[in-house]
Amino acid sequence: MTDQGTTTTDVAKRQVAKHSLLDAAGAVVEDMEKATACRYQDIETGSTFDYTPSGAAKDMLALFGARTLMTNEASAIRNGKEAGDGAAQMAAIAERFAGLDNGIWVDRTREGVGAKVDKAVLASAAVEIGFEAGKIAEEKKGDAYASILKALEEGKPAAGERKAQTAAQAMATIRAIPGVQERYAKLQGKTTRTIDDLAGFV
Numbered sequence: 348m349t350d351q352g353t354t355t356t357d358v359a360k361r362q363v364a365k366h367s368l369l370d371a372a373g374a375v376v377e378d379m380e381k382a383t384a385c386r387y388q389d390i391e392t393g394s395t396f397d398y399t400p401s402g403a404a405k406d407m408l409a410l411f412g413a414r415t416l417m418t419n420e421a422s423a424i425r426n427g428k429e430a431g432d433g434a435a436q437m438a439a440i441a442e443r444f445a446g447l448d449n450g451i452w453v454d455r456t457r458e459g460v461g462a463k464v465d466k467a468v469l470a471s472a473a474v475e476i477g478f479e480a481g482k483i484a485e486e487k488k489g490d491a492y493a494s495i496l497k498a499l500e501e502g503k504p505a506a507g508e509r510k511a512q513t514a515a516q517a518m519a520t521i522r523a524i525p526g527v528q529e530r531y532a533k534l535q536g537k538t539t540r541t542i543d544d545l546a547g548f549v
Contacts, residue, residue, distance in 0.1 A: 364389055369397065379452035416443065438515065445519035451528070464518060465535070470496040472530035473521050480526075495521065 367375045368382035376382055384399035400408050417440050424431035424439045431439070446453065474492045477483035483491045498517040505511040512520065522528050 362390060373397070380450055413444075441513065442515035442518060445513070445515040446522060448519060451519060451522050464522075464531075466496060466499040466518070468534050469518070469521060469527070469531050470499060472534055473524065473527050476524065476526045476530055 365388045367386040367388070368377070368379060369384040369386055370376045370381050371383045373384070375386075384397055386395055386397045388395045420439045420443050421436040424436045429435075443453065470492050473495050474483060474488055477491060478485070478488060498512070498514070499521070500514060502514045503509075503512040503517050522531070
């Protein structure tokens with residue numbers, strides 16, 4: 348059988364199972380960041396198996412998943428259009444895991460295998476959010492953009508009590524800042540949801 352994301356199919360392409368992520372209340376969610384458990388449903392019988400990892404299982408499953416994710420990231424770069432070399436593959440792995448450390452999960456089924464972040468657009472999103480929060484003055488926007496873009500491309504050197512960051516760590520930090528990821532998606536023309544969308548459900 349082959350794992351097809353949210354479903355499992357057999358060699359005849361017949362859907363035989365459905366996989367779901369669950370939150371703490373047992374409700375199905377799409378975002379990995381909100382999930383605390385998972386579910387396997389056999390379509391033929393309708394029976395389900397829910398599992399919430401705990402104790403030693405968390406470590407074992409995490410390491411199994413981490414090892415698989417490393418391989419997937421490297422393969423995506425190696426077999427992509429640009430046929431990335433070893434250095435590019437290692438950089439992709441570092442970037443992906445730096446994001447995980449900051450609570451960011453990249454869904455390749457939605458963003459595409461080997462999907463890369465547009466650093467210029469991300470820098471613009473960060474500047475906009477910083478300006479709206481009163482952290483970046485109007486006259487400092489240009490300098491802030493250049494500084495952020497440089498950090499995304501080259502990393503950030505140590506300064507005072509601040510530790511040095513690699514480019515991957517800098518990207519993960521910036522993407523984890525509230526509002527930046529949503530603004531990035533908006534600048535790319537993707538549909539984003541807000542609290543106002545709740546009106547259609549209540």
